Amino acid sequence: MKRVFLLILCILSSAFVCGQTLRVYLVGDSTCATKDLAKQNPERGWGHMFQPLFDASVGVENHAANGRSTKSFRDEGRWAAVYDKLQPGDYVFIQFGHNDQKQNDSTRYASSEQYAENLRRYVCETREKGGIPVLLTPIVRRRFTDGVLVDTHGLYAAAVCRVAVEERAPLIDAGRLTRAWISSLGDERSKAYYMWVDPGTNPRWPDGRTDNTHLNVRGARAVARMIAGQLPEVVPELGRRLVDADFVVAQDGSGDFFTLAEAVAAVPDFCRDTTRITVCGGVYREKIAIPASKRNVVLEGRGDVTVTWDDYAARVGATGHPLGTSGSSTVYFGGDGWTVRNLTFENAAGPVGQAVAVQCLGTGLHFIGCRFLGNQDTLYLYGAGNRDGQTVTENAHICFDDCYVEGTTDFIFGSAAALFRRCEIRSKADSYVTAASTCRGQPCGLIFVECRLTAAEGVTRCWLGRPWRDYAQTVFVECYLGAHIVPEGWHDWSRPQARRTAFYAEYHSEGPGAAPRSRVGWSRQLTGKEARQALEAFEK
Secondary structure, three states: OHHHHHHHHHHHHHHHOOOOOEEEEEEEOOOOOOOOOHHHOOEEOHHHHOHHHEOOOEEEEEOOOOOOOHHHHHHOOHHHHHHOOOOOOOEEEEEOOOOOOOOOOOOOOOOHHHHHHHHHHHHHHHHHOOOEEEEEOOOOOOOEEOOEEOOOOHHHHHHHHHHHHHHOOOEEOHHHHHHHHHHHHHHHHHHHHEEEEOOOOOOOOOOOEEEEEEEEHHHHHHHHHHHHHOHHHHOHHHHOOEOOOOEEEOOOOOOOEOOHHHHHHHOOOOOOOOEEEEEEEEEEEOOEEEOOOOOOEEEEEEEEEEEEEOOOOOOEOOOOOEOHHHHOOOEEEOOOOEEEEOOEEEEOOOOOOEOOOEEEOOOOEEEEOOEEEOOEOOEEEOOOOOOOOOEOOOOOEEEEEOOEEEEOOOOEEEOOEEEEEOOEEEEOOOOEEEEEOOOEOOOOOEEEEOOEEEEOOOOOOEEEEOOOOOOOEEEEEOOEEOOOEOOOOEOOOOOOOHHHHOEEEEEOOEOOOOOHHHOOOOOEEOOHHHHHHHHHHHHO
């Protein structure tokens, strides 16, 4: 009766946390454990790679430790540290077996019967706290005899399956999954996934290493994905929160790469299929040039992710010449079809003149929930470039949804057609917000819809824009304009001829900076129809 009550409690607890943050605790041995990364250690446990496989609603705590068994993990107080933290609805993944078999070590050894009882105790105590236990059979050892993979876990793997049935606990048969995988690879190819290190190739193992139990980065990633692949069926609540990523970037070693530049380099050239990259939280000091061959990519930040560099136009480069505006960029998006979510891009050079955070050269770029930090020339919408007086029929199209852009002078500039929706545009100095260089004949330039123009403390005089080139186009539709926007609104950059060719317009501006009757005479207040036409021009 007590067992049935606890099972019902677990189900109710799972239902209660549906839609809420879920906590997953991993308990086990070295094949699951998080590893020390000193001296470029390539070893990983599959649990080390588990967190990035989920969306932000799942938190993974890996308590697995090298050399532990069901017995020693408890005797050393490691289980108590998990048990004390357990809350209703938490998941506990339990995977032991490699060290329980060591008969010559009394601190770790447990017979297969004792091993089963130890597992049963972990299951029951997890349920006592309203948690949900998930049992896993131990992953395979890589041991071949005459080309055939030998099963080294035998009774211990069977004991896990038996306890799962008797206790009605979710089971992931990691042993079966990894055995089939390694068998399919064969003796020679499977070495690439274990800790086979050639002498002189790694500072952590200068003399080399031959290890058929522990996984390297490639192997741990593969096993973590295999286990995650079972969740939609075995643990649906967690399965629904998995995310699909071809590459993971993480500074803690839980990803495929430590840097974003490495992940970009790994994207297949001219690929028609979508490549997905997840970047885990951290500050990445990198200068990244994404070439035109890298296209159709979804790049998503997990947590607080900042990509930062500090070049600026006047800085002298390796050839002895100034870098120039384009050369100052922290990130260049040269490939088409990138969707970027929840990343911060920064040029940290400070107020030293032109210093670009992001330069957009490709088309079909879409930034969602991103932040662009800098001073002068923060966001360079390069597009087809500055073709003053030349006629073009189209240009790069770029979208920004729910983003934040800050800067001092001309901090949103360039020739591309760009649509900003529900963004905050923040001025850090008395100066100009935009500097479009729209090409002649181009259907549209910069369009801001339902955006908020705000200012730092002490900033009181800013213009909506000035024409970098004569055919500049900039339109604000139903935007909130702060008090820092001057009544005249627009500036001609001492280029009176641009007054005849530039298209500067607003529709239903609101806020203290909205002053339609005080705007310069060469700007326009649009009708509803004209505002719709401006948006339609972008969509074409």
